[in-house]
Amino acid sequence: MRWNRLFADLEAQLEAAADDELDAEVADRTRRELAATTFEGRLRAAAGRVVELSVIGAGRLVGQPRRVGRGWLLLQVDGGPPAVVATGFVAGARDLPVAAREYDGERLATGRPGEQPAGLAHVLRVLARDRTATAVVLVDGTTLTGTIDRVGTDYLDLAEHSLDEPRRSSAVRAVRTVAFSTVAVLRPRLE
Secondary structure: OHHHHHHHHHHHHHHHHHHHHHHHHHHHHHHHHHHOOOHHHHHHHOOOOOEEEEEOOOEEEEEEEEEEEEOEEEEEEOOOOOEEEEHHHEEEEEOOOOOOOOOOOOOOOOOOOOOOOOEHHHHHHHHHHOOOEEEEEEOOOOEEEEEEEEEOOOEEEEEEOOOOOOOOOOOOOEEEEEEHHHEEEEEEOOO
16 A cells, blocks of 8 residues: 555646656746747737827827738728828837738738748838828837838838829929938828
């Protein structure tokens, strides 16, 4: 009888040690997985959910992330048109899921499988190509309005005019060159 208790106690100690080792391994893997997540991955995982973003220069934006590219996200703003937000200027977010959905080769921004998500320059080139009147919110809070004429590697040329009028030579007040590094939010005027 005494031997049975001794062996039972020994087996219980071995099982407890194995459980502790498994718990430590799971905790370590969880920490490593969390360390590999990105902010954009968490925004991607929030697709279809309402989140609140604090954006430098633009303030508080509430809406649902629709697409997330390299350095930007398309946010369907509650009660308004969508906005393209430069993720590098998001100071904080509320109600993001803990899990992340990293880019996995599916169609995200470019529409072609197997490619990396498109960067902000791609979005700007689409707006320029479509001649979409756009409000450009800078990190200092300045809002410029007009049509994007040209997009370079790290800048855009904006023909400044009122959003409610088409880009015509007579309507253009100035052409301003804007560095990408200062663009916080784009609000295209959609018809």
